[in-house]
Amino acid sequence: MxxxxxxxxxxxxxxxxLAERSAHVRERANWMRRRLLxxxxxxxxxxxxxDLSASDxxxxxxxxxxxxxxxxxxxxxxxxxxxxxxHCTGALYTALAGAGFxxxxxxxxxxxxxxxxxxxxxxxxxxxxxxxxxxxxxGLPVAVGMAVGEQIDGSGFRTFVLTGDGELQEGSMxxxxxxxxxxxxxxLTVIVDRNGLQQGARTEDxxxxxxxxxxxxxxxxxxxxxxxxxxxALLSALDAATGLRDRPxxxxxxxxxxxxxxxxxxxxxxxxxxxxxxQFARAMAELEAEQA
Amino acid sequence: xNAAATFPNTQLFDCREAYVRTVEELAAEDERIxxxxxxxxxxxxxxxxxxxxPTRLINVGIAExxxxxxxxxxxxxxxxxxxxxASCFLTARAxxxxxxxxxxxxxxxxLCGISPGVAYxxxxxxxxxxxxxxxxxxIDGLAVIVPSDPWETAEAIRAAAAWDGPVFIRISRMKxxxxxxGEPVFRIGKAEVLRQGGDIAIIANGTLVHRxxxxxxxxxxxxxxxxxxxxxxxxxxxxxxxxxxxxTGAIVTAEEGLRQGGLGGAVAEFxxxxxxxxxxxxxxxxxxxxGSADWLMETYGLTxxxxxxxxxxxxxxxxxxxRPAR
Numbered sequence: 346m347x348x349x350x351x352x353x354x355x356x357x358x359x360x361x362x363l364a365e366r367s368a369h370v371r372e373r374a375n376w377m378r379r380r381l382l383x384x385x386x387x388x389x390x391x392x393x394x395x396d397l398s399a400s401d402x403x404x405x406x407x408x409x410x411x412x413x414x415x416x417x418x419x420x421x422x423x424x425x426x427x428x429x430x431x432h433c434t435g436a437l438y439t440a441l442a443g444a445g446f447x448x449x450x451x452x453x454x455x456x457x458x459x460x461x462x463x464x465x466x467x468x469x470x471x472x473x474x475x476x477x478x479x480x481x482x483x484g485l486p487v488a489v490g491m492a493v494g495e496q497i498d499g500s501g502f503r504t505f506v507l508t509g510d511g512e513l514q515e516g517s518m519x520x521x522x523x524x525x526x527x528x529x530x531x532x533l534t535v536i537v538d539r540n541g542l543q544q545g546a547r548t549e550d551x552x553x554x555x556x557x558x559x560x561x562x563x564x565x566x567x568x569x570x571x572x573x574x575x576x577x578a579l580l581s582a583l584d585a586a587t588g589l590r591d592r593p594x595x596x597x598x599x600x601x602x603x604x605x606x607x608x609x610x611x612x613x614x615x616x617x618x619x620x621x622x623x624q625f626a627r628a629m630a631e632l633e634a635e636q637a
Numbered sequence: 638x639n640a641a642a643t644f645p646n647t648q649l650f651d652c653r654e655a656y657v658r659t660v661e662e663l664a665a666e667d668e669r670i671x672x673x674x675x676x677x678x679x680x681x682x683x684x685x686x687x688x689x690x691p692t693r694l695i696n697v698g699i700a701e702x703x704x705x706x707x708x709x710x711x712x713x714x715x716x717x718x719x720x721x722x723a724s725c726f727l728t729a730r731a732x733x734x735x736x737x738x739x740x741x742x743x744x745x746x747x748l749c750g751i752s753p754g755v756a757y758x759x760x761x762x763x764x765x766x767x768x769x770x771x772x773x774x775x776i777d778g779l780a781v782i783v784p785s786d787p788w789e790t791a792e793a794i795r796a797a798a799a800w801d802g803p804v805f806i807r808i809s810r811m812k813x814x815x816x817x818x819g820e821p822v823f824r825i826g827k828a829e830v831l832r833q834g835g836d837i838a839i840i841a842n843g844t845l846v847h848r849x850x851x852x853x854x855x856x857x858x859x860x861x862x863x864x865x866x867x868x869x870x871x872x873x874x875x876x877x878x879x880x881x882x883x884x885t886g887a888i889v890t891a892e893e894g895l896r897q898g899g900l901g902g903a904v905a906e907f908x909x910x911x912x913x914x915x916x917x918x919x920x921x922x923x924x925x926x927x928g929s930a931d932w933l934m935e936t937y938g939l940t941x942x943x944x945x946x947x948x949x950x951x952x953x954x955x956x957x958x959x960r961p962a963r
Contacts, residue, residue: 421715467741469743476713476738479737486702486703486705486709490711493714521706523698524700
């Protein structure tokens with residue numbers, strides 16, 4: 346988010362060192378993790394594994410990279426972000442609240458009757474959401490349409506998409522990937538949350554994705570691989586997405602489901618498991634220690 | 638209106654011509670208009686559009702889910718996309734994109750189902766699009782329009798462009814005459830009474846409207862005054878006109894689609910809840926054999942003769958039973 350608040354203005358990147366930016370993103374991601382676990386415990390449901398896996402990526406986008414303005418969420422020049430893995434609303438809603446799209450207190454209504462914070466994001470409920478996702482395989486095609494619209498007008502906004510890795514088993518993702526490569530959508534960036542686990546098992550034991558980088562390249566994309574929990578590495582990879590490109594970019598972010606909480610890390614059962622109070626206290630203690 | 642609508646000229650039209658002419662006119666006036674197709678430039682007759690507006694024709698290739706998703710993304714980027722594909726593939730293959738990306742997201746996408754119904758008769762049930770209206774009608778927030786002739790097709794396209802939100806429009810390939818009306822006005826959600834009559838109401842849309850008018854003319858010769866309603870707007874349905882039709886005591890619906898779930902289903906649902914009335918629904922029963930469109934229409938009674946026969950049957954059944962006092 347640009348501190349000056351006007352879309353199209355230079356982000357904080359110009360004024361601060363990578364180390365300063367990383368420290369800020371790291372602090373925000375830690376706050377998101379603590380806040381989203383509280384939401385899930387209070388609601389009695391959610392998708393903590395994927396939320397924790399995606400928290401650093403979303404923090405890098407919402408607290409550094411995206412040129413967006415919560416005071417003007419429909420500005421035509423805004424960068425577009427599409428949460429293709431729509432079930433990870435814990436991470437998305439904390440990022441949106443932290444970025445100022447709605448009051449932080451409203452996070453307490455997560456999954457309550459008639460809450461704007463539904464189990465999957467709805468753009469007609471909440472500002473800052475570009476398209477309703479939830480069924481997997483939808484976000485990338487819609488993002489490709491946004492990038493084609495930008496390509497026709499030359500209006501300059503950038504489109505970012507976060508996908509799960511299991512989601513890449515959906516055929517519609519590859520229909521969209523093929524077309525983005527064909528159209529040379531240089532302002533489109535996909536970030537793959539490559540935590541290696543889908544709902545019930547490892548992706549490679551279910552319907553293997555590897556060689557994943559080779560697949561994107563074969564569809565006409567540039568590929569970067571990064572540690573999805575290393576804030577400086579993530580910011581550097583996303584900074585590269587900002588430059589002039591003549592092909593779309595796929596950033597494969599190597600992540601861990603449940604990152605930040607030792608007993609959740611890399612455990613498929615935390616895909617939609619809910620911590621009890623004792624587990625929650627341990628998780629918070631770990632996250633607070635990390636922050637200290 | 639006073640005089641019944643007629644179609645004095647025997648000339649028949651493919652509504653795709655009116656569709657592309659109108660989209661081109663709109664595109665010339667409004668640079669937000671774009672077309673999105675699935676390798677269907679030819680079958681959608683959009684070659685002229687492509688030549689005039691080459692950067693505004695987006696051909697995603699043979700990939701309907703991506704086509705509809707791209708349409709929703711273009712709407713997000715400020716465009717008014719006309720997503721145009723054979724209705725059977727557009728509606729079935731991309732159903733979840735229509736539901737989630739267009740309707741649930743309230744994206745300003747105009748979905749044009751080309752060659753619906755049994756236009757591709759010989760190609761068999763995979764290519765028949767007789768379920769499309771039933772499927773689309775089940776999606777909340779999606780307007781569903783079935784125009785009857787070239788004029789109404791052009792008006793529906795203009796209305797869709799001006800409508801805030803997603804719209805599904807059937808663009809008929811089966812040829813139809815141009816109806817002559819008094820001073821017609823097309824509005825989404827409003828039906829058109831094409832012929833007055835108090836004995837029975839025939840509610841039709843699309844390619845069945847001119848057949849309904851023929852049926853009413855035949856019934857008039859037998860002393861039966863049949864009202865003919867053109868219900869192009871299946872969703873939202875014109876409930877006032879349906880309620881008034883129920884007052885006649887008998888309704889026949891007729892559509893180039895499944896007998897269940899489409900226009901007939903919409904009318905029956907409303908009547909069952911608010912103004913129960915004997916009905917007959919003209920349409921197709923399910924998967925159909927191969928055969929020309931004309932042969933299928935004739936064989937399954939989607940004809941003036943079939944509509945008139947259903948009307949007579951309903952009226953005979955009513956005579957056998959006293960009409961309830963109203």
